[in-house]
Amino acid sequence: MNIQFSWKHGLIALAVAAAIGCNGGDSSATTPTVENKGTEAAPAAGARKAPTAEGNKVDGDVIKIGIVGSLTGDQKPWGEDSIEGGKMAVEEFNAAGGINGKKVELITGDSNSKAEGAKTAAEKLISDGVVGIVGEVASGHTIQIAKSAFDKGVPVVAIGATKTDLTNEGTHVSRVCYIDDFQGPVMAKFAYEELGLRKVALMTDNKQPYSQYLSKTFGDKFKALGGSIVKEAFYESGQTQFSGQITELKAENPDGLFLSGYFTEVGPIAQQVRQAGLKDVKLMGGDGWDSPQLLTSGGDAILGSYFCNHYNNKEDRPIVKSFLEAYKKSHGGKEPGTTMAALGYDATKLMLDALKRAKSLDSKSLIEAINETEKFAGVSGDITLKGFNGNPPKRALVVEVRPQSEGFQVFRKAYEADEIK
Amino acid sequence: MTVFPHLLAGLELSTLPQQLVNGILLGAIYALIALGYTMVYGVLKLINFAHGEVFMLGAYTALFTSWSFGFTEVGNKQDSSPGILILMLIVSMTVCGVVGVLIERFAYRPMRSQPRIASLITAIGISLLLQYGGQLFLPSSPPPSISDKVNPFKGNIEIPLKPADSALLAQAEQLKAKVTSTKAAYDEQLKSEKDSFNLSPVGKELRTASQDAERDYRNAIDKANKDALVITLPQGQVIMLVTTVILMVILTWLVMRTTAGRAMRAASLDFDAASLMGINVNTVIAFTFFIGSALAGAGAMMNASFLGGTKIDTFFGMLPGVKAFVAAVLGGIGNIPGAVLGGILMGLAETMVIWAGYGNYKDAIAFIVLIVVLLVKPGGLLGSNKVEKV
Numbered sequence: 001m002n003i004q005f006s007w008k009h010g011l012i013a014l015a016v017a018a019a020i021g022c023n024g025g026d027s028s029a030t031t032p033t034v035e036n037k038g039t040e041a042a043p044a045a046g047a048r049k050a051p052t053a054e055g056n057k058v059d060g061d062v063i064k065i066g067i068v069g070s071l072t073g074d075q076k077p078w079g080e081d082s083i084e085g086g087k088m089a090v091e092e093f094n095a096a097g098g099i100n101g102k103k104v105e106l107i108t109g110d111s112n113s114k115a116e117g118a119k120t121a122a123e124k125l126i127s128d129g130v131v132g133i134v135g136e137v138a139s140g141h142t143i144q145i146a147k148s149a150f151d152k153g154v155p156v157v158a159i160g161a162t163k164t165d166l167t168n169e170g171t172h173v174s175r176v177c178y179i180d181d182f183q184g185p186v187m188a189k190f191a192y193e194e195l196g197l198r199k200v201a202l203m204t205d206n207k208q209p210y211s212q213y214l215s216k217t218f219g220d221k222f223k224a225l226g227g228s229i230v231k232e233a234f235y236e237s238g239q240t241q242f243s244g245q246i247t248e249l250k251a252e253n254p255d256g257l258f259l260s261g262y263f264t265e266v267g268p269i270a271q272q273v274r275q276a277g278l279k280d281v282k283l284m285g286g287d288g289w290d291s292p293q294l295l296t297s298g299g300d301a302i303l304g305s306y307f308c309n310h311y312n313n314k315e316d317r318p319i320v321k322s323f324l325e326a327y328k329k330s331h332g333g334k335e336p337g338t339t340m341a342a343l344g345y346d347a348t349k350l351m352l353d354a355l356k357r358a359k360s361l362d363s364k365s366l367i368e369a370i371n372e373t374e375k376f377a378g379v380s381g382d383i384t385l386k387g388f389n390g391n392p393p394k395r396a397l398v399v400e401v402r403p404q405s406e407g408f409q410v411f412r413k414a415y416e417a418d419e420i421k
Numbered sequence: 422m423t424v425f426p427h428l429l430a431g432l433e434l435s436t437l438p439q440q441l442v443n444g445i446l447l448g449a450i451y452a453l454i455a456l457g458y459t460m461v462y463g464v465l466k467l468i469n470f471a472h473g474e475v476f477m478l479g480a481y482t483a484l485f486t487s488w489s490f491g492f493t494e495v496g497n498k499q500d501s502s503p504g505i506l507i508l509m510l511i512v513s514m515t516v517c518g519v520v521g522v523l524i525e526r527f528a529y530r531p532m533r534s535q536p537r538i539a540s541l542i543t544a545i546g547i548s549l550l551l552q553y554g555g556q557l558f559l560p561s562s563p564p565p566s567i568s569d570k571v572n573p574f575k576g577n578i579e580i581p582l583k584p585a586d587s588a589l590l591a592q593a594e595q596l597k598a599k600v601t602s603t604k605a606a607y608d609e610q611l612k613s614e615k616d617s618f619n620l621s622p623v624g625k626e627l628r629t630a631s632q633d634a635e636r637d638y639r640n641a642i643d644k645a646n647k648d649a650l651v652i653t654l655p656q657g658q659v660i661m662l663v664t665t666v667i668l669m670v671i672l673t674w675l676v677m678r679t680t681a682g683r684a685m686r687a688a689s690l691d692f693d694a695a696s697l698m699g700i701n702v703n704t705v706i707a708f709t710f711f712i713g714s715a716l717a718g719a720g721a722m723m724n725a726s727f728l729g730g731t732k733i734d735t736f737f738g739m740l741p742g743v744k745a746f747v748a749a750v751l752g753g754i755g756n757i758p759g760a761v762l763g764g765i766l767m768g769l770a771e772t773m774v775i776w777a778g779y780g781n782y783k784d785a786i787a788f789i790v791l792i793v794v795l796l797v798k799p800g801g802l803l804g805s806n807k808v809e810k811v
Contacts, residue, residue: 070562072556072562073562074562074563074564074732074734075563076562076563077563113562193625194618194620196625196628196629196632198632198636199636206781233775233780234780234781235780236784238736238740240724240728240731241447241728243443243446243447243655243658243772244440244443244444244447244771244772244775244776244780244783245775245780247436247439247440247443247772247775247776248433248436248775248776248778248780250436250653251433251435251436251647253639253640253643255632255636264563264564264732265732267566267730267732268566268728268729268730268731268732270730271569271728271729271730272655272728272729274575275575275576275577275655275656275657275658276577276653276655277577277579277653291563293563296565296566296568296730297566297730297731297732298569298730299568299569299570299729299730300569301569301729301730412618413618413619
């Protein structure tokens with residue numbers, strides 16, 4: 001059994017290596033699989049298939065664009081923010097005149113915080129005649145949207161889906177956020193160099209592909225830097241008692257814990273970690289932590305922990321300031337609670353920008369135009385998709401969790417795309 | 422042939438006592454919920470599938486009670502007092518008890534003369550109604566959680582199982598001096614650094630030295646602790662266990678020593694004969710539902726407030742409900758001590774699987790245990806072996 005298994009893996013690795021060819025050759029130690037490719041190394045031609053279906057066309061005076069988000073369920077904070085961002089982008093676009101007098105209509109779909117929900121919502125939007133879909137925030141949901149959209153030839157611009165192999169679904173998928181191959185190593189570098197951690201334990205949500213892969217990329221980089229991963233414990237979304245797993249981690253006496261799951265479980269884990277007597281262990285995570293809800297569920301235990309995020313409300317780039325001003329004006333003076341508002345705005349604006357450049361107003365030309373995007377000025381930074389197979393090189397910010405009175409996320413250090421190899 | 426050494430190689434014996442304690446703490450909550458299943462089954466021969474949802478409503482009641490005391494947002498309130506916790510417990514138990522009685526009165530009683538399968542389907546219907554209907558009026562997206570300020574017992578109790586090795590402790594003490602000196606050097610350097618996240622090379626070196634010293638010290642302390650087999654008990658969970666035991670003692674007294682309890686036992690022995698003897702079976706059944714549901718309410722309140730930050734949604738009771746049901750069947754459904762035994766065994770099985778390094782399968786093990794027990798002893802561990810047609 002074992003022998004067969006490893007043989008199979010070896011064969012697959014060989015085949016993939018052959019398909020990629022000697023692409024730079026700097027990936028060195030790790031087996032070069034498609035998943036391991038970072039932002040700068042492009043997967044082989046043919047890895048991303050172009051959809052053959054014709055897609056939707058604009059007829060009449062209204063251009064329909066769809067956006068999918070979680071308006072109900074656990075991930076409502078992200079869904080609401082991303083859709084608010086999308087609406088802002090469309091309003092600005094229409095106010096500026098639209099395209100040749102044609103106005104854009106944004107149709108929303110609710111994924112109900114579930115992968116099946118995202119699939120149904122995407123299919124409904126496509127049958128309603130949208131030329132493109134913006135969304136989603138969660139990788140597991142976006143993969144379903146991408147699969148449905150591939151069959152119909154409709155482009156998808158993902159908002160916050162960071163799972164690396166997402167864009168392998170086809171040339172119709174691209175995103176405006178960084179990927180887990182970047183995010184995991186960023187946190188590993190930060191943990192090793194800035195926090196000085198050497199022994200880290202991982203806690204992975206077995207029900208979330210996002211969490212599994214993020215744990216892996218973090219662990220690989222942390223080990224490459226010279227640190228050691230002393231243990232990986234598994235839990236599942238919805239679990240409430242973590243004492244069994246925490247006891248196992250505590251036995252290894254780690255300096256830090258990397259919690260790669262979503263904020264709904266990270267909060268209770270943090271509290272139980274402290275109660276189990278691990279008082280000084282540093283807690284870290286990815287962008288799945290990004291919700292003010294974390295402060296309620298994590299209480300005092302989560303304060304002083306670090307996570308990786310896409311942008312920060314306090315940045316002083318002019319585009320961030322103008323975005324926040326516009327957002328506050330239409331939302332009663334409130335700043336967006338999560339970064340998904342900015343990313344939703346960027347994703348929608350990018351699609352509208354591509355629509356302007358497209359040869360004709362249909363899905364097929366839109367896919368081409370999206371993939372030609374260069375130096376698009378987004379709130380979360382410049383976005384270039386041309387030559388990057390849908391994965392734009394982005395910067396990542398490490399933030400510290402502070403009480404709401406200090407602004408929840410306090411910026412600590414930024415990493416540019418080319419800083420992580 | 423060499424399977425066993427291979428399987429046992431990864432086991433860490435020093436965490437075994439701690440994991441056994443974890444298992445009992447976890448199992449106590451399962452036991453509390455399982456009692457509700459088993460009592461209702463004992464009297465009515467009905468599996469009350471809505472029991473998990475009563476548990477969920479108990480968690481919501483605790484949440485609303487905590488809100489009414491002002492624990493709505495982070496940082497706007499000092500730690501609460503034990504009095505508030507007791508009040509939350511009583512409110513949750515009462516509300517759940519009443520909900521249980523209402524469910525029995527309006528959903529199960531009209532079905533009582535019908536074939537038993539009709540009641541079973543009604544139970545599933547009520548369960549789904551509360552899970553999905555609850556979303557209309559209960560806050561569930563994003564799922565709220567009880568503020569960590571509600572629980573004033575955040576510390577832990579450390580109990581060594583044997584006296585610590587003085588040589589190991591002395592070794593640890595020796596390392597302490599280095600920790601202090603390296604830390605002082607690093608702190609001195611920090612004063613001249615602009616940003617602790619962009620240290621100069623000298624600063625980084627000093628920090629690494631300080632952290633290395635600290636790590637050595639921590640490892641030494643950890644070694645001493647492991648040698649003394651120290652068990653760490655979070656205070657909140659100890660309170661949960663004590664409360665559970667108190668509730669179970671009260672239950673035993675109710676069932677064994679009071680008239681109502683005698684009526685309950687009579688009804689569970691022979692429903693028709695009991696009613697012929699002048700026992701008001703409707704009252705007995707309502708009483709049974711009240712007690713069973715109140716216990717679930719207590720479990721839910723403690724689960725949601727002592728395991729701080731736990732998210733509460735309308736599916737909160739689903740997994741604990743299923744596991745408690747398995748616990749009840751495992752111990753012999755209809756048998757009260759059996760439910761407690763089953764609950765504890767379930768908790769132990771779950772943590773033992775994690776201890777053995779198979780955390781991925783911890784939920785599967787619950788059902789494997791159930792299947793094995795039912796194959797060997799169909800009536801459950803403490804149940805009668807009478808064949809029951811369902």
